[in-house]
């Protein structure tokens with residue numbers, strides 16, 4: 076996992092509420108056994124027409140999406156299925172952060188475990204970024220994980236929440252399994268004091 | 277005398293499964309049962325291999341194939357080479373890591389959320405996870421069950437534990453008697469229409485009240501199944517005699533004296549009197565109608581006799597812009613009724629509504645009737661066991677005589693990964709759980725409803741109020 080500390084990136088606006096993971100990556104692309112290559116089908120059915128040609132009116136096909144690293148989406152982003160293919164596809168396209176006013180639970184968890192930063196900012200800040208990106212094709216902004224802030228065009232820095240543990244992991248670029256493995260003694264103890272409830276064999 | 281703080285069902289199970297809780301760290305939560313399937317597991321096994329790890333407790337894990345398997349003759353080779361490779365990979369992974377697998381041809385195969393309860397693996401008081409958001413289904417048994425991502429699948433395989441932040445709790449109290457023609461699916465669609473698809477975010481829902489108590493286990497599973505469509509992590513129902521009766525004959529429950537002890541333990545899992553929740557909501561079901569969705573998320577539901585909302589007069593949790601966008605995709609007009617809307621396909625299946633009671637309800641409507649010739653009807657049982665039982669009850673004969681297709685068990689057109697799919701522009705009344713754009717096939721348009729509504733609509737070739745067909 077690549078560490079995240081501070082970075083400045085181009086912003087892609089997608090101001091739609093309740094974007095579900097079936098839109099982020101349609102189910103027919105989930106037959107892969109790999110994590111790689113999903114970026115090509117990110118938002119596939121909004122991005123390409125029936126013949127597979129890019130739709131001119133979809134933002135991912137605009138110049139502003141070139142080398143962009145920040146997606147600016149509507150409320151409740153990532154609802155629906157638990158497919159981790161959604162963050163894999165977003166990262167495959169090049170995104171390192173998604174900014175919204177809220178995220179669905181499982182999606183948010185999946186992001187944090189892959190080094191894709193889910194940033195929840197206040198509605199005012201969110202609207203300000205959207206306005207600015209409508210006016211400026213090349214809008215870029217700075218994300219600072221250490222301070223938990225996003226730079227707004229007005230000069231204000233919008234604070235975003237993240238739990239201490241995930242923050243530490245993201246800053247160091249380490250995944251969370253390591254922490255779980257360190258608990259092996261406690262896990263064994265738990266197993267000896269708690270009789271097994273079900274067995275599948 | 278010391279006073280004990282009353283606990284709700286969720287808190288009892290959570291507290292019982294905390295392995296470690298360090299400051300500023302998520303809880304290390306023990307997982308009793310881990311279900312896996314072909315789509316969300318391959319990358320997790322790769323992760324284990326890359327790190328040289330084993331599966332810690334293969335006997336707490338079980339695998340099935342459901343999402344991408346054909347629902348046509350499965351003695352034939354699988355036509356889609358990419359799907360075939362994914363299925364092969366699951367075989368390899370289960371073989372290598374010692375995990376029991378219900379492969380094609382196995383009598384226990386089925387949709388992952390159907391087979392857990394069916395085999396008695398899903399039990400009250402357990403923690404249960406699966407790389408699938410509808411894992412919430414299993415909460416119907418008083419289990420804490422939720423969907424996880426593939427990285428977390430790897431965590432559970434390696435350590436039998438998960439890192440979790442404690443969710444909040446939300447009591448949803450269903451009061452009153454369920455009217456005729458209204459079933460569990462309508463209750464949950466009504467709830468999601470009320471709270472919206474983000475209404476339960478960060479919460480575990482506990483369903484209580486006399487309307488819930490009156491439901492069969494299958495009805496309760498339908499309700500818990502769609503908790504995730506309200507954004508909730510999980511849905512739960514305290515176990516009672518209905519639960520114990522369902523479980524008593526299942527293969528994996530404790531036997532003899534062990535059973536009696538288990539029931540005693542399970543009886544303590546009801547939420548204590550006076551237990552607190554972070555949120556509560558009451559719904560009176562006695563005035564409910566059959567529900568149906570008109571839009572592109574499960575929160576866009578209406579009572580079937582009501583018109584499709586107009587974007588400009590949006591009320592409740594769905595915003596005007598969202599309605600406008602949805603109606604455009606669905607090619608529907610606000611203010612007009614959905615009743616009478618012509619349809620092309622009816623899908624009866626999925627982990628929401630593919631169990632015996634669902635099939636029996638559909639069969640009761642289709643018996644001695646014919647499916648409208650313009651409509652294709654797929655009936656897909658949730659598991660091999662259900663398929664067998666339905667055959668014993670002669671349900672396939674009823675479906676076939678009516679002009680419906682009776683198929684092999686699997687997820688099928690719920691997710692359209694296996695070739696069972698809508699064509700662009702087609703309208704489908706579906707008993708599944710998601711009506712997102714393209715969910716049942718690119719460009720397809722889905723109306724979510726109960727098996728009763730689906731069967732009635734199949735007969736008339738249009739969206740139909742089943743109450744007009746009940747004698």
Ligand code: SF4
Nearest residue numbers: 410626627687690691
């Ligand atoms: S039936 Fe549908 S919702 Fe249920 S597990 Fe299968 S694909 Fe997922």
